[in-house]
Amino acid sequence: MKLYGYWRSGATYRVRIALALKGLDYDYAPVNLLKGEQKSPDYLKVSPQGLLPALMTDDGATLVQSLAVIDYLDETYPAPPLLPADPLMRARARQIAYAIACEAQPLQNLRVQKYLREEAGLDEAGVKAWLDRFVKGAIEAVETMVAETAGDYCVGDQPTLADICLVPQIYAALRFGVDLAGAPRLNAIYERCTAHPAFVKAHPDNQPDAARG
Incomplete structure (x- = not known):
């Protein structure tokens, strides 16, 4: 591949x-x-x-x-497997993943931030307000979702699609200075994930193009 x-x-x-x-x-x-x-x-x-x-x-x-x-x-x-065997828990994992992938990540990516700065004319404070409203809001909604599903990870005690989507989102939110104080469960899951060997291997800093900008 x-x-x-x-x-x-x-x-x-x-x-x-x-x-x-x-x-x-x-x-x-x-x-x-x-x-x-x-x-x-x-x-x-x-x-x-x-x-x-x-x-x-x-x-x-x-x-x-x-x-x-x-x-x-x-x-x-x-x-x-990247999804639980139980149909309800599979749906729970998907709803967490989709809430992140569809409602948070697209609103913070490079082309959106470039538009906000270069075409919409927002200053850094304006971009930060955008990220807080949409990205922080989506993350805090997910914090509520995981209250009924979390074990060691977002859904139970094994990594699932939900964690696969969560970790890049928290990584980016921290990088962009989004306040995550309102998501203590997700912060704890993020810390647990980042110690997992597969997540360590996948971390941006460990990629061959990381030093190129």
Whole structure:
């Protein structure tokens, strides 16, 4: 397999975690978002949206959108599973993951922040207010969700899709200075996850393109 990604891309981070949890090897093709390489003609042939990540399977198929990639990995390489066996808990894990991936992460990514600064004319205080309203709000909603599902991780005592989405989101929120004091359960889960070998392997700082900017 071949993964196209960027070290600080939250969506790429999710897929790296899933691959690490599954113990799967892959080739890595860095695509520098800051240099606009995701909009190059060659990469647009891989991902028509010009977004990261993209995964080329062993059969030569190319998949985009991190949650679709993770679903593929879980269905193709079922051990260990990334969702609980119980249907209700599977739905709980998905609702946490989707709340993060659909309601928080898209509103903080690079192209949105670039728009806010360069086209909407927001200063840093305005961008911070945006992040607090939308990203912090989504995280605090997830804090309430995990109250009825959490064990060591978001849903029970094994990492699931929920944790795969949570960790990149908390990483980014901390990086952007979002106040997470209102999410003590998630902070504790985040600390537990970041000590797990698969999450350590997937961490942005441990990627080959981390030193390139």
